[in-house]
Amino acid sequence: MQIEFVKCHGSGNDFPLVDARALDLPEDAWVRLARALADRAGPVGGDGLLLLTRGDATHAFGMRMFNPDGSEAETCLNGVRCTARLGFERLGIAEARVLLKTSDAEAALQPELAPGVTTIRTRVGPVSTLASDVGLRIDAREVIDAPIPGFPSERAFTAVAMPNPHLVSFVDRVDEAELVALGDWCEAGPALLPARGNVSFVEVRGSAEAPALFVRTYERGVGLTNSCGSAMAASTYAAARTGRIAFDRETQVFNRGGMVRASATQAAEVTIAGNATFEWDGRISFDPETGALSALEVIGRRPAEVAAWDEMLATISR
Structure with a gap:
């Protein structure tokens, strides 16, 4: 099957991001996809796999995040920003409550951190210290x-x-x-x-x-x-x-x-x-049974966004 995705990052935390709202794969297939797409030795690589998922009565959409080892995280706030941006663009909205694995988050477009750097605010909590x-x-x-x-x-x-x-x-x-x-x-x-x-x-x-x-x-x-x-x-x-x-x-x-x-x-x-920076868009063949990938196609690149982020990094002290 063909999987389309956006290669994105939040604060340098990079992911392939898939609009999975219309994809119904078994759980073990998502695990295999995460391991394959996030593999740094593979054709894409990343700190994990992000999925834009269907929402419910109180959430416009949801997010799932799988680590490179295939385990699923409860949340990923850099990933929430990227997923929220894709959700906003697909639904034509600018803010939403996002459904997560065991909680949720509020997300909204914000004024840019720097020229050309798409910026999203997320609010989570209450957090726990128990x-x-x-x-x-x-x-x-x-x-x-x-x-x-x-x-x-x-x-x-x-x-x-x-x-x-x-x-x-x-x-x-x-x-x-x-x-x-x-x-x-x-x-x-x-x-x-x-x-x-x-x-x-x-x-x-x-x-x-x-x-x-x-x-x-x-x-x-x-x-x-x-x-x-x-x-x-x-x-x-x-x-x-x-x-x-x-x-x-x-x-x-x-x-x-x-x-x-x-x-x-x-x-x-x-x-x-x-930031929620989109670097490039891709399509890749994926075998849900074996997890094998083949035939990566870069559909389009977003050089202006990459350059804007690089310019911002050059101005901050880390």
Whole structure:
């Protein structure tokens, strides 16, 4: 069968995005498609597979996100922006409530972050800091800027469910080797965290008057990644909850992939405004039974969008 898709990214978090509203494939076929399309050694590659799905009475459309290993994530906020843009374009609307795996998100077009950079705001929450919601099997009710009993690190963490699980630690300087070691430990599905989790090290930069966050994340099902939208959101909430930034104040949040503007409320809602960049459109042959891909065809490229994003990146400090 032929699969058409858009190659897109949010803050450098890149995906093939499929309008799946009229596609009825068995679950194992979606898993095979995700593994094939997101394979960096394959013809497309990405940090996962995004699906624009049908909505319901209260949601204009939905989103599903599969990691490169075929596991399905509860959410992906960089992916929500990209999926929302496609939904807006297909339905001729500018805002919507988006149905996710276990929750939902509000999305709306926003003024551009920079000329030519399509920008979408998403709002999610209330997020949870209950250890049980994060998937931690510990006696404590929650973990807020404290060591996690049984975790192979003495660092202080804040555990946040977006609803996907995040462990956020504020550091003076990101040590990638340490981050990868902790991420690998979580990825093994230990008894402490059997459903695995995302681990982020966060530097607070800027000044007291204008703080900024730099986030480096080991993403569940992906590994060390240049960008994870839900990690940026979790880090924003964790920073506000621990007094490192103010609630209800927009903060610039950076990672290796780019930048978003984010804020958190005391009611545990997080708002992120960031890019939804479409790079090129493609079509590929896919065998649902075997997962084999063949005959990639690039239908069209979007050089103006790519150039606008590259120009914006050149103006920001990461």
